[in-house]
Amino acid sequence: RFAPAPVQERLSCMARNNSIYVVANTGDKKPCNSSDPSCPSDGRYQYNTNVVYDSEGKLVARYHKYNLFRKETQFNYPKKPERVAFETPFGKFGIFTCFDILFREPAVVLVSELQVDTVLFPTAWMNVLPFLTAIEFHSAWAMGMGVNLLSANTHNRFLQMTGDGLFTPEGPAAYHYDSQTREGRLLIAELSARPRLSPTYPPAVNWSLYATSIKKFPEKDTFSGAVRRDMFTFSELREEDGNYTVCQGDLCCHLEYRMSNKSNDEVYVLGTFDGLHGSLIKYHWQICTLLKCESTELNSCGQQVETAQTRFEMFSLSGTFGTNYVFPEVLYSGVQLAPGEFKVLRDGRLTSKHGTSEPVLTVTLFGRLYEKDLPHPLRTSP
Numbered sequence: 001r002f003a004p005a006p007v008q009e010r011l012s013c014m015a016r017n018n019s020i021y022v023v024a025n026t027g028d029k030k031p032c033n034s035s036d037p038s039c040p041s042d043g044r045y046q047y048n049t050n051v052v053y054d055s056e057g058k059l060v061a062r063y064h065k066y067n068l069f070r071k072e073t074q075f076n077y078p079k080k081p082e083r084v085a086f087e088t089p090f091g092k093f094g095i096f097t098c099f100d101i102l103f104r105e106p107a108v109v110l111v112s113e114l115q116v117d118t119v120l121f122p123t124a125w126m127n128v129l130p131f132l133t134a135i136e137f138h139s140a141w142a143m144g145m146g147v148n149l150l151s152a153n154t155h156n157r158f159l160q161m162t163g164d165g166l167f168t169p170e171g172p173a174a175y176h177y178d179s180q181t182r183e184g185r186l187l188i189a190e191l192s193a194r195p196r197l198s199p200t201y202p203p204a205v206n207w208s209l210y211a212t213s214i215k216k217f218p219e220k221d222t223f224s225g226a227v228r229r230d231m232f233t234f235s236e237l238r239e240e241d242g243n244y245t246v247c248q249g250d251l252c253c254h255l256e257y258r259m260s261n262k263s264n265d266e267v268y269v270l271g272t273f274d275g276l277h278g279s280l281i282k283y284h285w286q287i288c289t290l291l292k293c294e295s296t297e298l299n300s301c302g303q304q305v306e307t308a309q310t311r312f313e314m315f316s317l318s319g320t321f322g323t324n325y326v327f328p329e330v331l332y333s334g335v336q337l338a339p340g341e342f343k344v345l346r347d348g349r350l351t352s353k354h355g356t357s358e359p360v361l362t363v364t365l366f367g368r369l370y371e372k373d374l375p376h377p378l379r380t381s382p
Contacts, residue, residue: 008051008059016057021088023052023152025097025122027075028064038079045076050095050122052086061086065097066106068378070280077379081105083114091117091193098123101141102283104370108325111145117194118148125153127160127179129304130227130291130362133335134163135175140327140366142167143344146202148191155184163335169195169202171339179335203346207326207367210347211254211318217245225269227302230277230285234269234301237290249274253288253365256316260355263309267293268360269301272319282374286326286367288319292360308333308359316351317363326367332358 007026015022028049032039039045048065063084068075083106085094094106094116101107101121110116119142125134134153142149146169153164157179165175166189173189192198222235233248241258251274259268271289276282292308294300319326328350330338342352342363350365 011051012053012057012059015053015055019055021052021054023050023095023120023122025050028062040076046074047078048072048075048097050097050120052093052095052120054088061093061095063095063097065100067099067103069099081109083109085110085114085116093118093120095120097121098125101138102368103373108145108370111147116147117196118150118191121149121151123151123153123164124156124161125163127163127335128228129306129335130302130331131287131289131329131364131366133177133331134161135165135172135177135335135337136329136331137327137366138163139165139167139172139175139337140329140364143169143171143202144325144327145169146195148195155182157182166191168192170200172337175337177335202344205324205326205344205346205348207321207324207348207365208319210345210349211252211320213347214254216247216252217243217254219245219247222246223298225271225299225301227271227273229279230273230275232271232273232287232289232302234271234298236298237268237270244270246270246272248272250322251286251288251319251367253317253319255288255290256314257290258313258315260311260313261309265296266308266310267296267298267301268310269293269298271301276372276374280377284369284372286319286321286323286369287364288317288367289362289364290315290317290360291362291364305361306333306335308361310359311356312352312360313355314352315356315363316349317365318347318349319365319367321348321365321367323367323369325370326365329362329364329366331361331364332356333361334358335361 030045050063052061066081094110127133149167163177166173174187176185253272273287294303
């Protein structure tokens with residue numbers, strides 16, 4: 001009933017001959033005709049597709065990417081989101097692709113409604129500092145959603161595509177980031193098959209509880225600055241320790257901090273953003289961030305920077321978020337994660353456990369208000 005498919009045959013045999021599950025990203029084409037008013041002129045739909053073969057070589061899952069990135073013009077949008085999950089002897093798995101992770105469908109639905117334990121995540125992720133490097137956001141998403149995320153990224157340093165990992169609700173079990181060489185790496189780690197049953201599973205978080213219960217710290221000399229095209233409200237951290245509040249829209253961000261070795265040629269700010277992100281596809285972010293500026297000039301705050309010298313003895317970041325979907329990020333100099341060095345409290349504070357072991361690029365709470373996203377301009381159906 002299928003046409004010859006040598007690539008799929010090879011993937012199936014690879015899985016069966018090695019008694020493993022195999023996940024691959026590929027293309028899929030579906031014929032259509034004039035009875036379908038949306039049928040492309042060449043008589044077929046083409047989809048960005050993931051396939052999964054089980055240890056016997058059987059095709060157990062196929063997923064067509066729902067949220068295409070702006071340059072994926074060779075592919076068509078599925079008419080509706082596919083929520084693809086499957087059972088294994090080691091937990092329930094879901095699958096989606098790359099840009100999907102930033103939206104409610106199907107990513108959030110797989111976790112909140114289908115209750116998957118682990119997400120399989122093929123991606124070609126272009127790193128964008130300060131909040132959206134691959135390892136940074138993918139690790140934060142696993143923590144914020146309370147599931148395992150197995151991320152396999154394209155490694156193309158000329159396109160700034162590097163960084164993948166095996167991420168858990170407690171943090172990264174293993175990850176790799178290398179922007180200098182062409183070499184990839186095989187990652188191996190032991191993860192909890194059903195993390196919700198683990199005794200170390202993080203408790204539920206009320207992301208606005210602390211921030212809405214305290215009196216605002218003084219707002220000091222705020223200014224506007226662009227992170228790419230998003231206009232943030234910033235306040236410079238002029239002292240080596242202090243308490244700050246910065247507000248924008250419905251979001252107020254609170255920071256308590258103490259630096260351990262403030263470098264005179266480095267500037268840090270507390271920033272907030274509450275609004276729509278994106279030039280074509282517009283989706284709503286709420287962000288609280290402590291970040292290093294590119295230089296001592298305040299107009300450089302928000303520009304991409306990969307190195308720092310300043311460590312922090314402590315930090316505590318919180319915000320009056322209007323969403324339960326908040327993803328905690330801590331990124332160190334050299335674009336490295338900080339496993340085991342921070343925690344999220346039940347009242348929504350992102351805090352350091354001890355002093356930071358490396359200089360800090362950013363400490364961020366990245367919130368998504370999916371219900372405020374604008375209608376997608378490119379889909380022919382919702």
